[in-house]
Amino acid sequence: MGRNYIFEDIEFYDYINDCVPYFIGFFLLENLLSIILKKKDLYLFKDSFSSLSTGLSTIIWEKIVPSTFLASIEFVIVLYIWRYHRLIDIAEDNKIASIICFLSVDFGYYWFHRLAHEVNYMWATHVTHHSSEKYNLTTALRQSVFQIYTSWVFYLPLGLFIPPQMYMFHKQFNTIYQYWIHTKYIGKLGPLEWIINTPSHHRVHHARNPRYIDRNYAGTLIIWDRMFGTFIEEEEEVFYGLVHPLGSHDPTWCQIHHWYEMYQQAKQYPAWGDKIRVYLNGPGWHPGTARLGDVNEIPMPTKEDIPERLGQPLPALLNSYVFVHFMLISIASLAVLAIYEHSLGYYKTGAVMVYLYLSLTCFGAIFDRKRFAMLAELIRLVMFIGCTWEIQSSVVQYMRLFYFISAGWMIANNISSSTFKTIKKD
Incomplete structure (x- = not known):
């Protein structure tokens, strides 16, 4: 369930946290649908891994960053302005103010998003989201940990007249809304295409086709693009990813x-x-x-350029190994965060998050075929075994046994099998 967060004496609810299970459920459903319909080009595990690992990185960053201010700058600054410099007092249940807030948040997002494509240092904090070579619901979760440090400026005026709880509700709604538009399964939606941002409009935005570059910046409403001349219709086939491919899963x-x-x-x-x-x-x-x-x-x-951009696939067995370990450590870490964060305290929770990030880095190195990848992965397994040796929980004991088996399997195969030799750069 979502949680209430308190800054000074102002409390707001974390709706995004409530939506995470639905995010996961819908992208699993989309993946299943692609298998049933035999659309093999929609999902690629290593690409989805990169999207999910960058999404997890934002959670990790929020838990290990040393200051609440840095982790929540988009909210804290607006709260400060409202508390000490607001021009008028408005009730939190004021319907007209809520509509104005919705429009203002979306307008601020449009201009942040546009400048994030037109100003290079801002693009550096947003480019992560566009680096996927695929376009599916996992792409929505591919987020930059640094983007909030350039986007917060665009919401400052709201602190002058909008209650902070109202602002945070609409800010989260703006983010949650954009999840569903990252799909190829929904076509054009008739008259709605004139008003709201749709999957069709957003597919254009993620394109590397020259005619689609720097178009359709909308968050919720497409009207801003139509008003400011940045709108273009989806007409030709869309190719995804950066103009110059990232070529890494680290x-x-x-x-x-x-x-x-x-x-x-x-x-x-x-x-x-x-x-x-x-x-x-x-x-x-x-x-x-x-x-x-x-x-x-x-x-x-x-x-013809897609296979080269996607890179050489891993052997099926190794791909399965990474998938199982990625799912295991991700689910385990998020479960620890959801259930035991307050009892563990900052340092132990931070250690869990650091280990999760180390795991993501090892998996990324395997996908990138780094020479040190398998040694790093073996060290990761040994670290888990050593650090959890005295923990008697049955769940941890089963995980420790699985890590023992994985370490033994790795050592045996690294010596006698060509499976891991393919990890070396060609």
């Missing part, structure tokens, strides 16, 4: 890679003005182009 690299790429680009230019423009202009900018770059330089996607 959760850390997925979060920070564009910062490194900006740094490398800025190093190429001797003029300080050009170095600064790398961060302030669009992601496609370079000297000699307009602020947002030249869309004609973006390669036209084809079906």
Whole structure:
């Protein structure tokens, strides 16, 4: 169940936490439907893993970040403005104010989202969400841990006249709404296409087709795109992912890679003005182009380039190994968080979250075929066995036994089987 959070004496309810089981249930249902309909190109486990691992990373970050202020900056700043600088007092059940709040949150999201595509340093905090080569409900969960540190500015004016509980309700609704539009199974919705953001509109937004780049920024209402000239209809086949593919499933690299790429680009230019423009202009900018770059330089996607972008698959047995361990440690960690967080305290909860992140990193290294991947995974298994040795819980004992078997299986196969030799870079 969701939880009530209290900042000073202001309490709000965590509706997003309530929705997590439904998020999981619907993407499992979509995956099952793709199997039944034999749409094998809709889901790919390593791509879904990257989406889920970045989503888990946001939860991990919230639990280990040393300050509530940093973890909840989108709420805390609005609360501060409302408490000390509000212009009027409005009742929390005021219907007109609620409608205004809904529109204001969505309007703020539109402009944050637009600038997150048009300003390179902001794109670095949003690019994670667009790095999936597939488009399904797991893509909605592929989130950046740093995005809130650029988006919070766009909601500041609401603190002048909107009660914080009302703001938080609509802010969460705006986020929850956007989950269902990350699907290919829902076509166009007739007259609703003129008003709300739909799966069709959002498929365009996630496209790497040149004509679709930087379009359809809407959160809930598509009217903002229509008003400000950024709307385009879904007409040609959509190809997903970044213009230049990420090519990695490491959760850390997925979060920070564009910062490194900006740094490398800025190093190429001797003029300080050009170095600064790398961060302030669009992601496609370079000297000699307009602020947002030249869309004609973006390669036209084809079906033939998809296999290369997806990379070489893992052997089936190893893929199954990663799937089982990923599900086991993720579910176990979230269960610990939901049931035992308050009794464990900050440090033990933080240790569980750090171990979960270490696990995600090891799985990502396996998918990336890193030379150190199998050694890192063996160390991860041994760490769990050692750190839980004195815990007598039957659930932990069964997990420990499974980790023992996994470690033995890994050692045996690493010595005598070609299964793990395929992990080495070709």
